Amino acid sequence: MGILNKQPFYIRATVILFGLILCSFALATLRGILIPFSFALFLAVLLNPLTERLMIWKIPKVPAIALSLVIAIITIGAVWYFLATQMMHFTAQLPALEKKSAELMARLQQYLLQHFNVAMAKQDQYIQQAKAGIKPLIGQMLGTALGTLTMIFLLPIYTFLLLYYKTLILNFLYEIFAEENAKEVSTVLRQVKGAIQSYMYGLLIEGLIVATLNTIALLILGVPYAILLGVLGAILNVLPFIGGILAALLPIAVATITKDGINTQIGVAISYIIIQFTDNHFLIPYIVSAKVKINALISIVAVLLGGAVWGLSGMFLSIPFIGVLKIIFDRIPEMQPWGRLLGDKVMPRKPIRRGMIRAVK
Numbered sequence: 001m002g003i004l005n006k007q008p009f010y011i012r013a014t015v016i017l018f019g020l021i022l023c024s025f026a027l028a029t030l031r032g033i034l035i036p037f038s039f040a041l042f043l044a045v046l047l048n049p050l051t052e053r054l055m056i057w058k059i060p061k062v063p064a065i066a067l068s069l070v071i072a073i074i075t076i077g078a079v080w081y082f083l084a085t086q087m088m089h090f091t092a093q094l095p096a097l098e099k100k101s102a103e104l105m106a107r108l109q110q111y112l113l114q115h116f117n118v119a120m121a122k123q124d125q126y127i128q129q130a131k132a133g134i135k136p137l138i139g140q141m142l143g144t145a146l147g148t149l150t151m152i153f154l155l156p157i158y159t160f161l162l163l164y165y166k167t168l169i170l171n172f173l174y175e176i177f178a179e180e181n182a183k184e185v186s187t188v189l190r191q192v193k194g195a196i197q198s199y200m201y202g203l204l205i206e207g208l209i210v211a212t213l214n215t216i217a218l219l220i221l222g223v224p225y226a227i228l229l230g231v232l233g234a235i236l237n238v239l240p241f242i243g244g245i246l247a248a249l250l251p252i253a254v255a256t257i258t259k260d261g262i263n264t265q266i267g268v269a270i271s272y273i274i275i276q277f278t279d280n281h282f283l284i285p286y287i288v289s290a291k292v293k294i295n296a297l298i299s300i301v302a303v304l305l306g307g308a309v310w311g312l313s314g315m316f317l318s319i320p321f322i323g324v325l326k327i328i329f330d331r332i333p334e335m336q337p338w339g340r341l342l343g344d345k346v347m348p349r350k351p352i353r354r355g356m357i358r359a360v361k
Contacts, residue, residue: 028309035313040158042320044166045196046204047072051163065163069156086228100257188331192324199323202287203238209287210234210279214247217271221264223255233272237279238316239303241296248272294322295344 027034047068054064109120162169174185215230223229233247248269255264294302299319306318322342329339 024309031310031314035310035317036154037158038317038321039313040155040162042200043072043155043159044162045193046200047159047163048166048193049197061164065160068163069160072159073156083228083231086225086231090225090228104256188328191331192327196324196327199327200320203320206279206283206287207234207237209283210237210275213275213278214272217275218251218268221255221267221271222259223251223264223268224258225254226251229254238319241300242303244272244276294319294326294342298322298342 047065050071051064051068054067055061059067113120170189173189211231211234213230214233215227218226218230229251232250236243236247239246251268251272252265255268299322302318302322303315306314306316306321308314310317326339326342329335329342
């Protein structure tokens with residue numbers, strides 16, 4: 001690293017850019033292995049306190065890990081079962097919804113023809129182009145579904161092994177650093193572990209509160225499938241800005257198809273704006289913790305890069321990964337400028353010394 005710092009800027013920039021490209025290529029190539037491993041890593045961090053508690057209660061290590069996994073599988077399975085039953089009820093109503101949407105589309109086409117003089121043939125052409133553009137997205141979603149089946153088998157195996165070999169992994173991290181830095185490494189690892197656990201638990205609590213608020217608002221407004229849409233909105237809320245917009249568009253679309261007028265749609269938009277305001281100004285700072293809050297620019301770039309490399313899974317994993325990187329950067333002196341770059345706290349600019357001004361001139 002010292003040799004690289006002595007090189008001209010264009011050489012350092014080229015080396016860093018080449019490293020990023022190579023890393024992105026490796027991540028995209030190994031996505032089938034790394035995506036379930038990444039989810040397992042976060043799940044292992046969440047289950048570690050429960051496993052340690054069970055071991056304190058004199059339960060052997062392997063049964064303690066297995067019991068923690070069983071509890072996690074039952075919890076995740078219950079959520080998936082609930083969503084699946086809601087989706088089955090939703091799909092049972094699809095014929096009626098398709099009929100209503102076809103009527104709305106016919107009205108829209110007549111409106112465009114009368115007020116904007118857009119010919120029906122031209123409108124049909126646009127619709128066919130839109131359908132052609134949606135097909136790759138559907139294929140990506142099906143690929144994600146197939147990847148989910150793979151994850152169902154790999155996720156518990158990865159999680160079990162990560163918990164079982166936790167000590168081995170920690171010893172490896174200690175050994176790759178110099179012996180005189182062992183105490184500092186131990187402190188950083190302990191702080192990072194605690195911060196990551198707090199961050200992940202905070203995300204879960206925030207998601208539960210947002211799902212509850214979404215559901216209550218939709219129930220009051222009389223939007224069908226309120227519970228399903230509320231939970232999906234909370235899941236999409238993990239994606240910054242993009243997720244909030246998608247979370248609002250889903251119930252607005254359902255209300256448009258199932259109800260007459262626009263009062264319900266306006267109510268949904270206002271409700272979701274209030275919920276987003278509450279989430280951004282109260283839930284995230286006080287529950288998820290402001291220490292790992294990521295600024296808007298980095299959030300959007302991270303989500304887009306995650307989607308480009310790992311698809312839908314990458315979009316959901318990008319923000320937790322950036323949050324973890326910020327936690328690590330904030331606790332390593334050499335990396336603290338990068339941690340401040342990822343965060344949303346704007347520090348006052350340091351005054352430029354006279355010697356630096358002369359150097360610039």
